[in-house]
Amino acid sequence: MNETEHRCGWVAMMGPPNAGKSTMLNAFLGQKVAIVTPKPQTTRHQISGILSRPDAQIIFMDTPGIHQLRGKMNKILLQTAWQAMSGADVIMVVLDSDLYIRKPEFFENDIEPLSEAILNETRPVVVAVNKVDLFRDKSKMLPFLERLSKLWPNAEVFPVSAKNADGLTKILDHIKARLPVSPALYPADQLSTMPMRFMAAEVVREKLFLDLRQELPYYTAVEIEKWEDTGDRIIVNAIIYVARKTHKAMVIGKGGLTLKSVGTAARKELQEMTGKKVHLELWVKIREGWTEDIGFLRMLGMSS
Ligand SMILES: Nc1nc2c(ncn2[C@@H]2O[C@H](COP(=O)(O)OP(=O)(O)OP(=O)(O)O)[C@@H](O)[C@H]2O)c(=O)[nH]1
Numbered sequence: 001m002n003e004t005e006h007r008c009g010w011v012a013m014m015g016p017p018n019a020g021k022s023t024m025l026n027a028f029l030g031q032k033v034a035i036v037t038p039k040p041q042t043t044r045h046q047i048s049g050i051l052s053r054p055d056a057q058i059i060f061m062d063t064p065g066i067h068q069l070r071g072k073m074n075k076i077l078l079q080t081a082w083q084a085m086s087g088a089d090v091i092m093v094v095l096d097s098d099l100y101i102r103k104p105e106f107f108e109n110d111i112e113p114l115s116e117a118i119l120n121e122t123r124p125v126v127v128a129v130n131k132v133d134l135f136r137d138k139s140k141m142l143p144f145l146e147r148l149s150k151l152w153p154n155a156e157v158f159p160v161s162a163k164n165a166d167g168l169t170k171i172l173d174h175i176k177a178r179l180p181v182s183p184a185l186y187p188a189d190q191l192s193t194m195p196m197r198f199m200a201a202e203v204v205r206e207k208l209f210l211d212l213r214q215e216l217p218y219y220t221a222v223e224i225e226k227w228e229d230t231g232d233r234i235i236v237n238a239i240i241y242v243a244r245k246t247h248k249a250m251v252i253g254k255g256g257l258t259l260k261s262v263g264t265a266a267r268k269e270l271q272e273m274t275g276k277k278v279h280l281e282l283w284v285k286i287r288e289g290w291t292e293d294i295g296f297l298r299m300l301g302m303s304s
Pocket residue numbers: 016017018019020021022023024035036037038039040041042043063064065130131132133134160161162163164
């Protein structure tokens with residue numbers, strides 16, 4: 001192949017919480033690099049997933065959902081998303097078509113923070129209208145697709161299902177053609193720029209989100225205190241931070257059952273990811289008001 005034809009660049013995946021950005025990133029890569037839960041706003045970090053093909057390397061930045069919530073942590077999450085956008089060659093907006101077709105009145109408010117920035121964008125913009133698997137009658141989507149093309153005439157719109165990996169090849173081909181001609185920035189076998197230690201914290205956090213009820217998971221954070229690879233075994237100590245005393249009891253659960261279930265699920269997944277036996281110890285610590293503590297949020301890697 002002609003070396004000069006190789007393309008490489010950055011794609012920022014933007015959009016409201018719960019649109020399916022993380023699911024789509026994992027589907028593009030055919031492997032899990034971002035956590036997925038049914039709860040909105042689980043992505044706290046900018047996760048880079050790297051897709052390497054003989055003729056191109058696409059580096060995806062999965063961003064925390066763009067929304068209008070308050071609080072220091074949310075402010076930092078928003079900054080992360082805007083930062084990703086500023087460094088991208090292609091902007092990709094992911095939207096939950098099911099939500100906006102059922103509740104069109106939500107659309108304007110949800111995309112308000114993005115709307116003008118996208119309209120004024122001079123770089124290529126791709127809109128992935130996700131979750132189309134939820135429609136048997138695809139004609140129901142037409143008014144929403146029309147609304148989008150009027151709102152952002154500069155964008156290319158693609159109906160897709162991240163869950164069924166439907167329509168993703170078309171988007172990838174479209175993106176690839178719009179990246180700068182450049183050699184690959186990362187080795188072809190590297191899937192993410194995030195170290196395994198970080199992935200481990202994300203896996204524990206995903207299991208907390210899946211096991212805990214209501215708002216509680218939003219007030220938990222995970223720090224990997226120890227990550228020791230002994231060759232055939234990995235020893236991991238993780239601290240789960242909670243914001244209140246009562247939360248600690250809930251995370252541990254009756255007779256320690258909740259924490260045990262989180263630990264078992266996380267250990268299994270880490271074993272699959274690393275191909276090694278994993279010994280995982282979880283500790284729960286109270287750190288009151290951590291979501292408003294900038295120094296602590298930085299320590300967790302939530303701010304650059
Ligand atoms: N039916 C259907 N569900 C999907 C699809 N893509 C994602 N989901 C579901 O939507 C929910 C949110 O998916 P995520 O991938 O975590 O969404 P996100 O945009 O990364 O969410 P944030 O962390 O809030 O930014 C999960 O329950 C997914 O299983 C899809 O194509 N079809």
